[in-house]
Amino acid sequence: MALTGLDIYKLLPKTNCKACGFATCLAFAMALAQKKTSLDKCPTVSEEAKTALESASQPPIKLVTIGTGDNRLEIGNETVMYRHEQKFYHPTVIGILVEDSLGAKELDARLNKIKALSFERVGIAIKPELVCIKNSSGNIDRFVEAVTKAISITGRAIALESKDPAAIEAALKASKDKRPLIIHEGASDIGPFAKIAKDNSLPLAITCSDIDEAAAMTDKAKKAGVEEIILNFKGDNISGKVQEFTYARRAALKKNFRPLGYPVMAFTAQNDEGLELCEAVSYVAKYAGIVIVKNVEKDLILPLLVTRQDIYTDPQKPVQVEPKIYEIGKVGPNSPVIVTTNFSITYFTVAGEIEASKVPTYLICTDADGMSVLTAWAAEKFTAEKITQMLNDSGIGSMVKHKNIIIPGYVSVLSGKLEEVSGWKVIVGPREASGIPVFLRNLK
Amino acid sequence: MAIELIKEKYTGPINTVEIGAGQGMVKLGGETALPFLFREGDMPNKPLIALEVQDCEPSDWADPVRDAFGDAVKDPVKWAKKCVSEFGAKILCVRLQSAHPDFGNGSIDASVERLKAIAKEVKVPLIVIGCGDDDKDNELLPKASQAMKGSNCLFGIATQANYKTLTATCLADGHSIIADSPIDVNIAKQLNILMADMGFDQKRIVMHPTTTSLGYGMEYVYSIMERARLAAFIGDASLAMPFILFVGQETWKVKEAKEFGEKQGINWEIATAAAMVQAGADIQVLRHPRSAVSITKYIDKLMER
Numbered sequence A: 001m002a003l004t005g006l007d008i009y010k011l012l013p014k015t016n017c018k019a020c021g022f023a024t025c026l027a028f029a030m031a032l033a034q035k036k037t038s039l040d041k042c043p044t045v046s047e048e049a050k051t052a053l054e055s056a057s058q059p060p061i062k063l064v065t066i067g068t069g070d071n072r073l074e075i076g077n078e079t080v081m082y083r084h085e086q087k088f089y090h091p092t093v094i095g096i097l098v099e100d101s102l103g104a105k106e107l108d109a110r111l112n113k114i115k116a117l118s119f120e121r122v123g124i125a126i127k128p129e130l131v132c133i134k135n136s137s138g139n140i141d142r143f144v145e146a147v148t149k150a151i152s153i154t155g156r157a158i159a160l161e162s163k164d165p166a167a168i169e170a171a172l173k174a175s176k177d178k179r180p181l182i183i184h185e186g187a188s189d190i191g192p193f194a195k196i197a198k199d200n201s202l203p204l205a206i207t208c209s210d211i212d213e214a215a216a217m218t219d220k221a222k223k224a225g226v227e228e229i230i231l232n233f234k235g236d237n238i239s240g241k242v243q244e245f246t247y248a249r250r251a252a253l254k255k256n257f258r259p260l261g262y263p264v265m266a267f268t269a270q271n272d273e274g275l276e277l278c279e280a281v282s283y284v285a286k287y288a289g290i291v292i293v294k295n296v297e298k299d300l301i302l303p304l305l306v307t308r309q310d311i312y313t314d315p316q317k318p319v320q321v322e323p324k325i326y327e328i329g330k331v332g333p334n335s336p337v338i339v340t341t342n343f344s345i346t347y348f349t350v351a352g353e354i355e356a357s358k359v360p361t362y363l364i365c366t367d368a369d370g371m372s373v374l375t376a377w378a379a380e381k382f383t384a385e386k387i388t389q390m391l392n393d394s395g396i397g398s399m400v401k402h403k404n405i406i407i408p409g410y411v412s413v414l415s416g417k418l419e420e421v422s423g424w425k426v427i428v429g430p431r432e433a434s435g436i437p438v439f440l441r442n443l444k
Numbered sequence B: 001m002a003i004e005l006i007k008e009k010y011t012g013p014i015n016t017v018e019i020g021a022g023q024g025m026v027k028l029g030g031e032t033a034l035p036f037l038f039r040e041g042d043m044p045n046k047p048l049i050a051l052e053v054q055d056c057e058p059s060d061w062a063d064p065v066r067d068a069f070g071d072a073v074k075d076p077v078k079w080a081k082k083c084v085s086e087f088g089a090k091i092l093c094v095r096l097q098s099a100h101p102d103f104g105n106g107s108i109d110a111s112v113e114r115l116k117a118i119a120k121e122v123k124v125p126l127i128v129i130g131c132g133d134d135d136k137d138n139e140l141l142p143k144a145s146q147a148m149k150g151s152n153c154l155f156g157i158a159t160q161a162n163y164k165t166l167t168a169t170c171l172a173d174g175h176s177i178i179a180d181s182p183i184d185v186n187i188a189k190q191l192n193i194l195m196a197d198m199g200f201d202q203k204r205i206v207m208h209p210t211t212t213s214l215g216y217g218m219e220y221v222y223s224i225m226e227r228a229r230l231a232a233f234i235g236d237a238s239l240a241m242p243f244i245l246f247v248g249q250e251t252w253k254v255k256e257a258k259e260f261g262e263k264q265g266i267n268w269e270i271a272t273a274a275a276m277v278q279a280g281a282d283i284q285v286l287r288h289p290r291s292a293v294s295i296t297k298y299i300d301k302l303m304e305r
Helices: A005-011 A025-033 A047-057 A104-116 A140-154 A165-178 A190-200 A211-223 A238-255 A273-285 A298-311 A344-357 A373-378 A384-394 A409-422 A433-442 B063-074 B076-085 B108-121 B134-147 B164-173 B185-197 B218-233 B247-251 B262-279 B289-302
Strands: A064-066 A073-075 A093-099 A119-121 A124-126 A130-134 A157-162 A181-184 A204-208 A229-233 A264-267 A288-293 A325-328 A337-341 A361-366 A404-407 A425-428 B016-019 B026-029 B048-054 B092-095 B126-129 B154-158 B176-180 B205-208 B283-286
Touching: A005 A025, A005 A047, A093 A104, A093 A298, A104 A140, A119 A298, A124 A298, A130 A140, A130 A288, A140 A157, A140 A165, A157 A165, A165 A190, A181 A190, A181 A229, A190 A204, A190 A211, A204 A211, A211 A229, A211 A238, A229 A238, A238 A264, A238 A273, A238 B289, A273 A288, A273 A298, A273 B262, A273 B289, A288 A298, A298 B218, A298 B262, A325 A344, A337 A344, A337 A373, A337 A384, A344 A361, A344 A433, A361 A384, A373 A409, A384 A404, A384 A409, A404 A409, A409 A425, B016 B176, B048 B076, B048 B289, B063 B076, B063 B262, B063 B289, B076 B092, B076 B108, B092 B108, B108 B126, B108 B134, B126 B134, B134 B154, B134 B164, B154 B164, B154 B205, B164 B176, B176 B185, B185 B205, B185 B218, B218 B262, B247 B262, B247 B283, B262 B283, B262 B289, B283 B289
Parallel strands: A093 A130, A093 A288, A130 A157, A157 A181, A181 A204, A204 A229, A229 A264, A264 A288, A337 A361, A337 A404, A404 A425, B048 B092, B048 B283, B092 B126, B126 B154, B154 B176, B176 B205
Antiparallel strands: A064 A073, A119 A124, A325 A361, B016 B026
16 A cells, blocks of 8 residues: 555654755655655665555555466456456456366366367457366376476466475476466465475465465465465355455455455365356456366356456446448448447447348448447547548548448437538448348348 | 454445235345445345246247247246246246337237236246337336236336336335436436435335346446445445346347357356346346356355355
């Protein structure tokens, strides 16, 4: 939690010695609060003040990184309890559990399924980013083999979970350069795991049942020299975990309570498929930095990834597409022209329906600051003037032989003005995008 | 030493609304904290799931949902009975679609008769929704309301442009009302106040904050609900209503639910409903019986303290 200038001033010597280059200690404190200078300019600051200021300058929830290169994942460093207060910054990492007790064939099949889980939605590539290999077999060789295979087959970032520190050490020989997450399996002593994490500068997830245990364990891990820690809450009580996540986040954000100032994670515990999806959705909505699921079927993973995408959308900045002419299908001089806004969901929905209609069409997205049609119309971002300007600037007039423009049914009220200002003939389209295929096919 | 929990203390509980009369009567709302934070407040009534039926064959419904009910969708009474006896629905939402000009433009009396037949055969509380055409609904809903007098139904949907007829008739026949608020806390407040001005008890209003599907703006609704809830908790009585969401209707419209097999459609509905439960939904109207079963199990799990 950031300190104000006055908070910092109270910690300074208040001698106004000017050694820092500022006229007074207060002026120096104000500059510190704005991060325009650094504390080492003060020759007489006390150790106590240094510690307090250093802790205050750290983010309340530590940023943790897993993986390298294209697989580099960041979680933590969150600042709010509710998305509407600002936004959630680092999307929940979705991981898939792989147990090394699987037979060789099943293991390969599962890893290949994971590899295939990769989608594109509203122009953004989404996938489960993490594969968590669990040493369920208790056998070190099998663990190392599963880890090696997971890396070579899926190419995703990995997490290593075991009760046995020796198994983790062995697996690290094959995976250390991938910056895996080490997951301490519950009930075993955190000490040896902390040592491995420290020696290899790797992130460590500590497994605990509640925030009291979490705080005690992070303290221990921190003292052992581990920097990047994640709190893994165990148990099968869904609302119990939602509460632990909530109170850990509140303690970090509102009290800057360091022992809980880390991202949180959970494994799903429910076996029923529908329940597992519900459970995972709950954790994505309520603050989890990582959720590790058991199911690898596309029809469950996709809705989970889209939930994550929705919750982590910046509420102040709708996802936009570039305002321009989009050619859908093999367009020609007689192709119809549809106009809409550049809100990405609007664009992808309309473009999808045009594709489904199989009628080649020019789709013009105007610059409406990424608002949907009705919102943009209400905010005067989607007006006759703006559409006319887009018609002129885009050069659509020289691409088609007609002067007919189709507008969304919700803004039929724009028709008269638009015809007058643009000189184009307005055709009112359907209100919902789902009506586009029928509409286009019946268009003369 | 146990860490002291940072608990939020609120002053304004959410209203409790009862639906139905007699044995099957259900209660909505009553929360004094955000969902499932049992250590700082209560959730006296668990969130509910209703299944949706229509008074005519649902010609525009996605195939996986229609198929789940088989031939029963051709007969509203059979359909309603199947929801209750086979899929365990504790509450039904009857949409009087047949009167809509685009859906056959059926007679109002016939629609009301079908509603009466359903009410006679199934003994669960009913949510009754008009066909969506304002002119038709202003004729249809008062008759439906009179026919259901004494059954304490939840009627909808009152909108800012069309709330007077429905409000007056529900006031006379003792029903509760769903008030619409298109993703806007201020419209929600205003409509709730307008209805209160007509003498309608605010504590009989259930708020519909708009429903959107996963992947199509679900997060807007999620945040609107959180904001409205927090405002109600600190004392804004004009937002202290339970939330209803029509998740089935919205999710089964989208491509990802309709076109990639039944399972993905069901999961689309489940994921949307689960997120809405976390945002504070008090009752959700679903379409696929398997989604309803999953979400009901999920809510039961969440209520374990």
